[in-house]
Amino acid sequence: MRFCLQMKLQQNLKQFSEILLSTKNMPIVEYTDTDKIWGAVDCGSYYEGVNALGRLLMELREKLNENETNIIDKPSIDNFFLLEYDLQIMSNYINYKNVVNKLDM
Known part of the structure; x- marks a missing residue:
């Protein structure tokens, strides 16, 4: 579920981060x-x-506040695939605090 919530944040950055x-x-x-x-x-x-x-x-929310949400670790599950691709550590190079601060303007 942690992985799913991290992915949800990445896919819905503006709305989900504002709510959190x-x-x-x-x-x-x-x-x-x-x-x-x-x-x-x-x-x-x-x-x-x-x-x-x-x-x-x-x-x-704590990770978002500390700007630590830019790396999503896949769960330690063998053969964990998404659309036939093995999921390694996924990175998102967005600086979340900067994005959220821009939303407040």
Whole structure:
């Protein structure tokens, strides 16, 4: 999922980075009624669950803030292909902070 979110950021840089950065330093919670692994269930005064998706989004936001999102490591899965191409370390030479700063102008 980490790989998928990194790819999603690359493909939707403007909108996705704006949304992530707009959360500032607030917790990101994937609200769900049933899935306590990827999200968290509302139990009234608290949420219960691992919130794996929320944690991955917060990790991505932190990397975006630190300008560390320019390299995407493929998962350590043998024979991991995309459209018949073996995925090695993929680089994106875009300076994310500069791009995001330009969006604010």
